[in-house]
Amino acid sequence: MFGRGREEAPQRPIPYDADRPAVEAARRDHGAFEALYRKYVAQVYSFALYETRDPHAAEDLTEQVFLKALHGLPRFREQGDGDASTFRVWLFRIARNALSNERRRVRRHPTAPLDEALAIAATDDPADEVATRELVARAWAAIERLPEDRRRALTLRFVEEMSAREIGQVMGRSEGAVRVLVHRALHSVAEQLGGSRPSRPS
Amino acid sequence: MGARHPIATDSYLDDLLSRRAGVRQTDQSAGTSTHLSAATTDLLPSIRHTADLLDRAMPRFHPSFRFEERLAGRLRTEATGRGILTTPGELVAFPGVDAMSDEGDTGDRRGRSLLVGGAIASGVSIAGAALLAWRRGRGPDVASGVSGERAV
Numbered sequence: 001m002f003g004r005g006r007e008e009a010p011q012r013p014i015p016y017d018a019d020r021p022a023v024e025a026a027r028r029d030h031g032a033f034e035a036l037y038r039k040y041v042a043q044v045y046s047f048a049l050y051e052t053r054d055p056h057a058a059e060d061l062t063e064q065v066f067l068k069a070l071h072g073l074p075r076f077r078e079q080g081d082g083d084a085s086t087f088r089v090w091l092f093r094i095a096r097n098a099l100s101n102e103r104r105r106v107r108r109h110p111t112a113p114l115d116e117a118l119a120i121a122a123t124d125d126p127a128d129e130v131a132t133r134e135l136v137a138r139a140w141a142a143i144e145r146l147p148e149d150r151r152r153a154l155t156l157r158f159v160e161e162m163s164a165r166e167i168g169q170v171m172g173r174s175e176g177a178v179r180v181l182v183h184r185a186l187h188s189v190a191e192q193l194g195g196s197r198p199s200r201p202s
Numbered sequence: 203m204g205a206r207h208p209i210a211t212d213s214y215l216d217d218l219l220s221r222r223a224g225v226r227q228t229d230q231s232a233g234t235s236t237h238l239s240a241a242t243t244d245l246l247p248s249i250r251h252t253a254d255l256l257d258r259a260m261p262r263f264h265p266s267f268r269f270e271e272r273l274a275g276r277l278r279t280e281a282t283g284r285g286i287l288t289t290p291g292e293l294v295a296f297p298g299v300d301a302m303s304d305e306g307d308t309g310d311r312r313g314r315s316l317l318v319g320g321a322i323a324s325g326v327s328i329a330g331a332a333l334l335a336w337r338r339g340r341g342p343d344v345a346s347g348v349s350g351e352r353a354v
Contacts, residue, residue: 030281037277045265059269066273070280136259139252143260158260161219164212179208183249186211189256190248 017078019087026073033070040088041066043160044095050155051099064098065091085169092156092170135193142192143185150185157182210244211253218257 017023022039025032044065048058069091076090143151149171156167164178171178264270 031278033277033281034274037274041270041273042262042264046262049263050260059265062265062269063273063276066277067280070277132258135255139255139259143256154256155260157215158219158256159262161222163216176208179212182215183208183211186249186252186256187246190246190252193252193255 017086020078023073023076023078023087030070030073033073036069036087037066040091043088044091046159047092047095047155048099050159051152052102057102061095061098061102065095068094068098086166089166089169092160092162096152096170138193139189142189145192146185146188150181150188153178153181154185206244207246207249211249214245214250215253218253222257 019036019039022032022035026036041062045058045062048061048065049055052058052061072094076087078085078087143154146154152171153167156162156170157164162170164175164182167173167178167182168175173181
C-alpha cells in the first residue's frame, strides 16, 4: 500500500470484470460454465505446464481447477476496484492452491518441455534460428534455476500477460513486491545469459 | 535495489505485452506511451534484452484437443449431474434411443427410455409419458413390452 501514489506507471484500473456476464450466466445455469472454460483452459493449462514441466500433471491440474471452479462458483465474489478480484484471478488462485496441494502430495522432479518451447519460439529465419534457439535454451535453463516465487511471477507476467496487480492478487503479494520479484527474476536470467544479446531486436 | 528499476521494468513490460497484443495506440494512450518512454530511461539494457528474449521464449501452450473435449464433457456431466446439458424447453434424446422413432424398437429399449425419461428433465419426462401413452394405444404387441415394465 505504500507503493501507491509514487512515481509509478499509470494503473490499469479494473472497474468491471469483463467476465461478469458469463459468471452470472454460469451461476444461473451451470451448463453456461463452458464458455468460461473455453476461454481460460489454455491459460490454466499453460500455467500448470510451466509449473509442473509435465504435460500429464498439467492436464490433471487443469481438470482439478475447473472442477473446483465449477463447484465453487456460488462462493465466488467479485471485489471492488480497490481490491479487485476478477474471475481470472480467482481461477488462478485455485490453480495455485491446487499446485501447492499437489506438491505436498507428490514431490515431482520437473523436466522442462524445452523441445516444445523451442519449437514454438523458433524464428522463420534459418540464419537466425540456431543462435536464437541456443539463447532461448540458456534462458530456459536460467528460468529453471530461479526460486519458485520469481519463476511463477515471470510465468504470470509473460505467459498469462497479467499485470503486477493481478499477479499480486494471485500470489498474495503486494503490487510493489511483484514488481521487485519480476525485476529480480529478469536480472538473474540476464546475469546467467552473461551479456548475450538476442540476435534480432524485437 | 532502488525502487525506480522495478517500476521501469514493469512499465517496459506493460509496453512490450501491449505491443504483443497488438493494442492500438489511441491519442489518449499516446500520452501514456510518452510516460512509459520516460520511465524506461531507467531500464537497464540487459533487462530490456532479456525481456525481449523471454517475450519470444515463453509461449502459451494449448492442451490437446482430445483433452480439452474430454474435460468439457466432464464439466457438462458435473454441471447437470447427469451428463446431459439441457436448456429450458430443450428436448434431449436419451443416448442410444431415438424417442421420436419407433423403427427397430424393442420392448427392452422402450422400457429403458421410460425409466430414464422421468429422471432426465421435466421436458423429457413429458415426452416420455406422451410416447408411452401413444405406444399403449397402438395395440397389444407394443403394449406387452410396456406392461412388463409396469410390473417391475
